[in-house]
Amino acid sequence: MAMISIENLHKSYGSQAALDGFSLEVEEGELMVLIGPSGCGKSTLLKCVNRMVASDSGSIALAGRPVTDYKEELLRRGIGYCIQEVGLFPHLDVYENIAVVPRLLRWPEGRIRERVDRLIAISGLSAGHLRKHPRQLSGGEAQRVGVLRALASDPPVLLMDEPFGAVDPLNRHTLQAEFLKMQKELKKTVVFVTHDVDEAILLADRIALMEKGRLVAVDAPQGLEARLDEAFIGDFLGSEYPLRLLGRYAVKELGLCGNGAEGGPEGDALRLEMEPGMTLKDLLSGLIRAEGDYVLVTTPEGRDIRLSFSDIKCLMKGARR
Numbered sequence: 001m002a003m004i005s006i007e008n009l010h011k012s013y014g015s016q017a018a019l020d021g022f023s024l025e026v027e028e029g030e031l032m033v034l035i036g037p038s039g040c041g042k043s044t045l046l047k048c049v050n051r052m053v054a055s056d057s058g059s060i061a062l063a064g065r066p067v068t069d070y071k072e073e074l075l076r077r078g079i080g081y082c083i084q085e086v087g088l089f090p091h092l093d094v095y096e097n098i099a100v101v102p103r104l105l106r107w108p109e110g111r112i113r114e115r116v117d118r119l120i121a122i123s124g125l126s127a128g129h130l131r132k133h134p135r136q137l138s139g140g141e142a143q144r145v146g147v148l149r150a151l152a153s154d155p156p157v158l159l160m161d162e163p164f165g166a167v168d169p170l171n172r173h174t175l176q177a178e179f180l181k182m183q184k185e186l187k188k189t190v191v192f193v194t195h196d197v198d199e200a201i202l203l204a205d206r207i208a209l210m211e212k213g214r215l216v217a218v219d220a221p222q223g224l225e226a227r228l229d230e231a232f233i234g235d236f237l238g239s240e241y242p243l244r245l246l247g248r249y250a251v252k253e254l255g256l257c258g259n260g261a262e263g264g265p266e267g268d269a270l271r272l273e274m275e276p277g278m279t280l281k282d283l284l285s286g287l288i289r290a291e292g293d294y295v296l297v298t299t300p301e302g303r304d305i306r307l308s309f310s311d312i313k314c315l316m317k318g319a320r321r
């Protein structure tokens with residue numbers, strides 16, 4: 001049974017249809033990225049799930065039970081929700097901001113402290129941040145606190161509406177990596193809204209592509225690549241989608257041995273350190289930058305591996321399998 005089951009949902013604002021027969025199933029533990037042009041109904045959809053907005057018709061079920069069966073208060077406490085604007089309480093410190101929902105649920109102080117400590121430990125923040133107030137945080141830190149607050153009561157479902165949208169690209173990349181790491185551990189059922197194709201590729205188990213209040217396609221990032229000729233899919237994802245898709249594959253997980261010869265002539269070859277976050281896209285960018293026909297990749301063990309374009313192509317094939 002799907003964790004979130006949305007069927008034929010309609011919602012209009014006046015004569016404007018925000019959702020026009022939207023259907024989607026999200027499995028338990030799945031990270032579903034919802035993507036589509038501005039105004040296609042992404043935010044409205046999330047708000048229908050936690051009943052901040054009432055739909056006109058159609059149904060939404062959580063763990064098999066219609067959301068309309070739940071008490072609104074319970075529903076919102078049982079679903080984590082975070083948004084780009086964060087909305088931290090300015091007069092509360094970080095600890096108290098994270099503790100808001102557990103306090104509403106009347107958790108004992110010991111349990112709250114334990115939970116906050118654990119969340120801090122798996123996030124990119126340190127205990128030193130707990131007594132700071134929102135105005136003393138950077139944009140990226142405030143976003144992290146927003147995510148931790150949404151996770152505080154350990155809800156099974158997390159709705160995230162462009163949570164990293166306002167953060168600069170470098171910090172955004174760090175936040176994405178941290179969030180992926182957290183998700184590997186916490187395994188929440190997540191609906192993550194973005195309009196950034198690279199973000200969708202990096203995070204998604206599956207991508208749901210939306211247009212004008214309807215679902216156009218839902219597929220794994222690799223699956224969408226095969227469908228770029230279909231109406232709207234190629235237009236929205238762009239002809240460079242296959243190249244961007246390479247940003248999903250970490251080189252360290254592919255095992256370079258067997259591809260490419262070890263060693264190689266010293267001298268002017270472009271040398272790349274194999275950082276943990278290095279992707280096939282970085283490798284290909286390196287090759288484009290290199291003057292010669294190959295790059296040298298230095299592994300964490302200090303070995304140099306020489307990779308030509310056909311070696312990289314071979315890695316790509318392996319990665320997509």
Ligand SMILES: Nc1ncnc2c1ncn2[C@@H]1O[C@H](COP(=O)(O)OP(=O)(O)O)[C@@H](O)[C@H]1O
Binds near residue numbers: 013016017018036039
């Ligand atoms: N509170 C509202 N009142 C009137 N129209 C709204 C309201 N919220 C959203 N809309 C309209 O519904 C459509 C979908 O909006 P939204 O769900 O915010 O899209 P997205 O998040 O994909 O950008 C848009 O046309 C928007 O103008």
Ligand SMILES: [Mg+2]
Binds near residue numbers: 042043044161
């Ligand atoms: Mg929106």
